[in-house]
Amino acid sequence: MNRALALAALALTVVAGVGAVAEKRSGYLDAGPQTRAMQDDDTANPAFLWVQRGETMWGERPAGADGRSCQDCHGDAAQAMRGVAARQPAWDAATARLMNLEQRIDRCREERQGQPRLPPESEGRLALAAFVGLQSRGLPMSVAVDGPAAAGHAWGKALFETRFGQLDLSCADCHDRQAGQRLAGNVIPQGHPNGYPIYRLEWQGMGSLSRRLRNCMTGIRAEPFAPGSPDALALELYLAGRARGLAVETPAVRP
Amino acid sequence: MLLSAPMPRAAAAEPVVPFRAAGDGIPAPLAGLAGDPARGRRIVADRQVGTCLLCHSGPIPEERFQGTIGPDLAGVGSRLTAAQIRLRIVDPRRLNPETIMPAYHSIAGRSRVGAAWQGRPILDAQQVEDAVAFLATLRDPS
Numbered sequence: 001m002n003r004a005l006a007l008a009a010l011a012l013t014v015v016a017g018v019g020a021v022a023e024k025r026s027g028y029l030d031a032g033p034q035t036r037a038m039q040d041d042d043t044a045n046p047a048f049l050w051v052q053r054g055e056t057m058w059g060e061r062p063a064g065a066d067g068r069s070c071q072d073c074h075g076d077a078a079q080a081m082r083g084v085a086a087r088q089p090a091w092d093a094a095t096a097r098l099m100n101l102e103q104r105i106d107r108c109r110e111e112r113q114g115q116p117r118l119p120p121e122s123e124g125r126l127a128l129a130a131f132v133g134l135q136s137r138g139l140p141m142s143v144a145v146d147g148p149a150a151a152g153h154a155w156g157k158a159l160f161e162t163r164f165g166q167l168d169l170s171c172a173d174c175h176d177r178q179a180g181q182r183l184a185g186n187v188i189p190q191g192h193p194n195g196y197p198i199y200r201l202e203w204q205g206m207g208s209l210s211r212r213l214r215n216c217m218t219g220i221r222a223e224p225f226a227p228g229s230p231d232a233l234a235l236e237l238y239l240a241g242r243a244r245g246l247a248v249e250t251p252a253v254r255p
Numbered sequence: 256m257l258l259s260a261p262m263p264r265a266a267a268a269e270p271v272v273p274f275r276a277a278g279d280g281i282p283a284p285l286a287g288l289a290g291d292p293a294r295g296r297r298i299v300a301d302r303q304v305g306t307c308l309l310c311h312s313g314p315i316p317e318e319r320f321q322g323t324i325g326p327d328l329a330g331v332g333s334r335l336t337a338a339q340i341r342l343r344i345v346d347p348r349r350l351n352p353e354t355i356m357p358a359y360h361s362i363a364g365r366s367r368v369g370a371a372w373q374g375r376p377i378l379d380a381q382q383v384e385d386a387v388a389f390l391a392t393l394r395d396p397s
Contacts, residue, residue: 162366163364163365163366164365164366164367164368165365165367165368165369165372166357166365166368166369166372166375166377167306167357167377168357168358168364168365169355169357173355174355177355178324178355181322181323181324182320182321182322182323182324183309183310183322183324184302184308184309184320184321184322185319185320185321186320217367217369218369221368221369221371221372222367222368222369223367223368223369223370
């Protein structure tokens with residue numbers, strides 16, 4: 001991460017209505033120095049194996065005479081996809097629902113390329129999401145939480161503040177009220193989604209935000225939200241809104 | 256048909272035993288059980304069983320990773336009576352509805368509990384008594 005990005009890991013934001021200045025803090029700053037060093041250097045960041053695969057997929061034409069690659073329709077990813085990940089999830093007027101980045105890529109592959117669906121957490125789906133996400137690196141998280149997204153955002157906030165599972169804890173219990181404290185050995189981060197998909201050392205692999213949320217839900221012995229469900233999208237939207245102003249770090253490295 | 260009716264299973268049918276709070280404690284051991292401090296130490300130390308060290312630190316040096324959310328449990332047996340410790344484990348939200356510490360011997364008000372844990376409190380009555388017995392031994396040196 002360059003200097004400007006490191007600074008953007010902290011975003012000073014005026015909390016509407018209160019006038020108080022709350023400091024948003026990327027999980028990057030709560031990771032250890034070795035983890036941060038891996039993220040800072042693209043040649044040391046294992047996630048770049050997925051990025052490279054995604055870049056290849058971007059240019060691949062599906063079989064068939066009229067098969068078009070992502071590149072054929074969108075052109076240069078650095079321009080066409082710049083800022084796209086920073087705005088997700090977003091309201092999709094055509095289907096009248098919230099969609100995240102992976103779902104938008106799914107739609108292009110299935111409906112515009114006639115390709116089979118890439119399963120959640122498959123290497124190819126993570127690779128495309130990492131490659132597209134990288135094109136927003138350094139830009140501020142800037143999801144829309146008003147207009148048609150407002151209802152989902154409000155629902156996501158309610159989910160964030162509801163206690164779940166046998167341990168009866170809410171996301172807010174840990175990520176709003178105890179951020180910076182240690183949960184056993186781990187520093188509790190504020191829980192921002194600005195680096196996804198991430199390379200997680202504990203997974204020894206790449207994973208989506210949905211996989212990270214499943215970990216937090218099973219940690220409190222709760223039934224995770226089904227990936228891609230309206231509940232999951234509402235929660236992802238609330239998280240993205242909470243992180244507005246933080247720099248996109250995709251693909252981040254986390255412990 | 257009477258013959259095909261399932262046999263009642265005592266333990267599973269009563270996962271949470273009733274208790275009576277007095278003041279800020281529960282004076283009587285749950286189900287009249289006696290706690291064992293050595294077992295209680297293992298329960299408190301185990302991240303998967305007691306889960307206590309997720310949030311607390313305590314005089315359990317072999318567990319390197321301890322939490323900083325709740326107070327240090329060292330000396331808690333000097334600060335609190337067994338009755339007070341029991342209520343703080345069974346249902347701390349009676350004392351402070353906002354506390355992050357879950358009610359360990361209750362299934363009330365839970366939602367989206369994962370299938371493996373449904374209908375079960377985090378600790379059964381014996382485990383609560385064991386943990387109480389262990390914490391009561393944590394006295395300030397003086």
